Amino acid sequence: MREVAIIGVGMNKWGELWEKSLRDIYVEAALAAIKDAGVDTVDGMYVGAMTPGLFVGQEHIGSLFADYLGIKNLPTTRVESACASGGVALKSAFLEIASGFSDIVIAGGVEKMTDCSGDDATYALATAADQEYEAFHGATFPGLYAMMARRHMHEYGTTQEQLAHVAVKNHKNGSKNPNAQYPFEVTVDGVLNSVMVADPLHILDCSPITDGAACVVMADLETAKKICKKPIVKVLGFGHATDAIALHSRKSLTRLDATILAAERAYKMAGKKPEDIDFAEVHDCFTIAEIMVIEDLGFFEKGKGGTGAESGETHIGGRIPINPSGGLKSKGHPVGATGVAQAIEVTKQLRGEAGDRQIKGAKTALTQNMGGSGGSTVVHIMEVL
Amino acid sequence: MREVAIIGVGMNKWGELWEKSLRDIYVEAALAAIKDAGVDTVDGMYVGAMTPGLFVGQEHIGSLFADYLGIKNLPTTRVESACASGGVALKSAFLEIASGFSDIVIAGGVEKMTDCSGDDATYALATAADQEYEAFHGATFPGLYAMMARRHMHEYGTTQEQLAHVAVKNHKNGSKNPNAQYPFEVTVDGVLNSVMVADPLHILDCSPITDGAACVVMADLETAKKICKKPIVKVLGFGHATDAIALHSRKSLTRLDATILAAERAYKMAGKKPEDIDFAEVHDCFTIAEIMVIEDLGFFEKGKGGTGAESGETHIGGRIPINPSGGLKSKGHPVGATGVAQAIEVTKQLRGEAGDRQIKGAKTALTQNMGGSGGSTVVHIMEVL
Numbered sequence: 161m162r163e164v165a166i167i168g169v170g171m172n173k174w175g176e177l178w179e180k181s182l183r184d185i186y187v188e189a190a191l192a193a194i195k196d197a198g199v200d201t202v203d204g205m206y207v208g209a210m211t212p213g214l215f216v217g218q219e220h221i222g223s224l225f226a227d228y229l230g231i232k233n234l235p236t237t238r239v240e241s242a243c244a245s246g247g248v249a250l251k252s253a254f255l256e257i258a259s260g261f262s263d264i265v266i267a268g269g270v271e272k273m274t275d276c277s278g279d280d281a282t283y284a285l286a287t288a289a290d291q292e293y294e295a296f297h298g299a300t301f302p303g304l305y306a307m308m309a310r311r312h313m314h315e316y317g318t319t320q321e322q323l324a325h326v327a328v329k330n331h332k333n334g335s336k337n338p339n340a341q342y343p344f345e346v347t348v349d350g351v352l353n354s355v356m357v358a359d360p361l362h363i364l365d366c367s368p369i370t371d372g373a374a375c376v377v378m379a380d381l382e383t384a385k386k387i388c389k390k391p392i393v394k395v396l397g398f399g400h401a402t403d404a405i406a407l408h409s410r411k412s413l414t415r416l417d418a419t420i421l422a423a424e425r426a427y428k429m430a431g432k433k434p435e436d437i438d439f440a441e442v443h444d445c446f447t448i449a450e451i452m453v454i455e456d457l458g459f460f461e462k463g464k465g466g467t468g469a470e471s472g473e474t475h476i477g478g479r480i481p482i483n484p485s486g487g488l489k490s491k492g493h494p495v496g497a498t499g500v501a502q503a504i505e506v507t508k509q510l511r512g513e514a515g516d517r518q519i520k521g522a523k524t525a526l527t528q529n530m531g532g533s534g535g536s537t538v539v540h541i542m543e544v545l
Numbered sequence: 546m547r548e549v550a551i552i553g554v555g556m557n558k559w560g561e562l563w564e565k566s567l568r569d570i571y572v573e574a575a576l577a578a579i580k581d582a583g584v585d586t587v588d589g590m591y592v593g594a595m596t597p598g599l600f601v602g603q604e605h606i607g608s609l610f611a612d613y614l615g616i617k618n619l620p621t622t623r624v625e626s627a628c629a630s631g632g633v634a635l636k637s638a639f640l641e642i643a644s645g646f647s648d649i650v651i652a653g654g655v656e657k658m659t660d661c662s663g664d665d666a667t668y669a670l671a672t673a674a675d676q677e678y679e680a681f682h683g684a685t686f687p688g689l690y691a692m693m694a695r696r697h698m699h700e701y702g703t704t705q706e707q708l709a710h711v712a713v714k715n716h717k718n719g720s721k722n723p724n725a726q727y728p729f730e731v732t733v734d735g736v737l738n739s740v741m742v743a744d745p746l747h748i749l750d751c752s753p754i755t756d757g758a759a760c761v762v763m764a765d766l767e768t769a770k771k772i773c774k775k776p777i778v779k780v781l782g783f784g785h786a787t788d789a790i791a792l793h794s795r796k797s798l799t800r801l802d803a804t805i806l807a808a809e810r811a812y813k814m815a816g817k818k819p820e821d822i823d824f825a826e827v828h829d830c831f832t833i834a835e836i837m838v839i840e841d842l843g844f845f846e847k848g849k850g851g852t853g854a855e856s857g858e859t860h861i862g863g864r865i866p867i868n869p870s871g872g873l874k875s876k877g878h879p880v881g882a883t884g885v886a887q888a889i890e891v892t893k894q895l896r897g898e899a900g901d902r903q904i905k906g907a908k909t910a911l912t913q914n915m916g917g918s919g920g921s922t923v924v925h926i927m928e929v930l
């Protein structure tokens with residue numbers, strides 16, 4: 161397999177983008193990535209999106225976006241794995257380049273969620289759960305993650321304050337990210353006194369509904385070395401794994417097997433261990449998710465993830481900074497775009513372009529992008545050359 | 546890139562499968578393909594599906610199917626390009642194997658369409674058109690293809706009888722296919738006297754609404770040679786191209802540029818020409834589509850496609866048999882599964898397993914799978930070793 165690198169990145173300021181359509185949002189991010197890469201054209205494109213059919217009545221978006229991007233007849237495939245759709249877009253672009261079939265490929269992601277009513281958006285998101293055994297009976301994602309949080313509290317003594325500290329840290333990071341949807345700080349008391357959505361999760365434990373897109377341009381390492389004027393970010397490896405999408409079908413409510421296995425595969429392919437990673441962007445769709453994920457990635461002992469944000473270990477400047485971008489929590493969570501935006505943050509950090517939220521001296525980073533309540537996970541490990 | 550072959554195939558009898566759920570239908574086809582291949586497990590899976598979110602409220606189907614298939618933690622990605630979703634599943638599996646990342650990968654496709662009301666299914670299908678400029682204003686696929694048909698009749702003198710002959714031929718072929726949804730014969734008069742859907746297209750010019758799945762197991766050629774007890778069907782090449790999904794954005798209503806370009810790319814990669822192809826499975830979502838496609842693939846001069854079925858040239862036993870399986874018209878069109886089912890028919894024919902519809906001595910075949918009104922096309926060329 162050929163080696164693969166990220167040579168350009170682009171995204172919008174995320175938020176409620178009512179004045180822009182789905183295609184406008186995607187094309188904006190893709191053009192920014194192409195400009196950043198300094199290329200004229202690309203050989204292929206993968207677009208991660210969870211459910212544009214339910215959100216805005218539009219499927220067949222690969223062809224639509226290629227057309228509006230002005231790259232006539234570009235082979236483009238939309239890929240989906242619920243909220244891990246961005247992660248599978250990165251993996252798909254990697255494999256197309258690694259095979260030698262293409263040299264330069266865009267991996268993008270997008271979702272336009274705010275054109276729906278709140279009820280409709282909740283229904284659309286619930287299609288990432290098991291429709292026949294969960295969603296049909298009224299289960300929603302706040303409810304599913306609330307059960308996971310309650311069980312984690314029961315088994316390991318994790319506290320509501322520790323959950324709140326994740327939100328506080330991520331909003332602090334996001335307040336320094338000009339692309340974040342909610343770039344404001346929150347306090348532990350603010351989180352604990354915010355409205356309860358699904359006990360023990362308050363609204364400030366939940367990531368928001370967001371419109372946004374994110375794109376990276378990837379190339380084989382040889383082409384990257386010829387083209388790239390900025391530091392080259394090499395993709396050392398990835399891991400992809402699935403699990404039962406229904407929570408009741410898993411052996412444990414507090415262990416994310418797809419994340420554990422995807423991480424094992426990525427560490428093996430990259431020749432790295434958890435202690436080699438300088439920082440990570442992880443899937444904090446709810447504060448409890450970040451706590452479980454940093455355990456399952458091997459950064460914290462099982463059950464101790466709650467101490468990460470509380471102790472400062474996962475803050476910028478701490479032992480293992482988590483979500484310097486602000487994470488899904490503050491930056492926003494347009495589901496299909498999230499996995500790609502994680503790669504953008506990693507690229508910016510590793511190039512030293514992260515401004516006020518820059519992690520000094522970071523060389524190696526990891527992204528973890530998760531679908532549904534953990535039914536799929538894609539992990540990537542990148543290093544600056 | 547490594548060479549790739551098809552080593553196993555499986556599908557259901559297609560139809561209105563009300564007693565089976567989406568997951569049941571897919572798992573049935575996947576298990577049949579695994580059994581046919583004679584393997585115990587696989588390294589990855591791609592599932593083509595257009596819009597299970599709109600049809601049955603279920604996204605995240607890659608993980609769901611891997612779980613119900615009993616292959617724990619299998620890396621699985623759902624891919625979509627409207628009605629060409631099956632074609633992009635084949636391409637994605639090809640690239641994963643060609644790269645050397647995986648040895649054995651399932652390319653599958655599925656759709657469960659009959660749980661919807663007719664209106665809801667028409668809305669779901671219309672999301673493959675441009676929502677903002679076509680679907681929102683009431684355009685549906687019968688209407689869009691009717692415009693293409695009317696223009697083809699105006700430019701080239703194609704007749705309603707020639708359209709009807711496509712349906713007659715495909716139903717004749719389908720009557721010999723035990724998996725076809727509508728395995729009965731029709732007559733030219735029967736087509737012309739059937740209810741008008743969108744002038745000049747009668748209901749017997751249109752492919753049906755179908756539940757069904759189709760899966761193939763693919764492997765690198767070296768592994769295939771070790772495992773395969775049946776004749777090995779090598780994938781010589783593929784081509785993938787997109788076009789504007791909105792009909793009004795194209796230069797011609799009677800030329801399918803994505804098909805022309807995908808075919809050029811596939812012929813080049815395979816080292817073949819139209820005259821080297823012994824038969825083809827093409828995307829006859831409407832009778833006019835088959836006529837335009839066989840022109841754009843280079844089997845007939847532009848404007849002469851209407852003579853194919855009428856003269857007998859595209860019949861089994863003719864110069865270039867088209868859709869020996871019965872095509873979308875008679876076999877059915879569960880949109881995400883269609884492109885994979887084309888590869889199944891090719892494999893069965895090339896192995897000599899096609900029973901009463903066997904094309905004698907066929908060595909080399911082509912599949913053409915198309916999204917929407919031609920906004921995306923994937924062409925594959927296969928040869929038996």
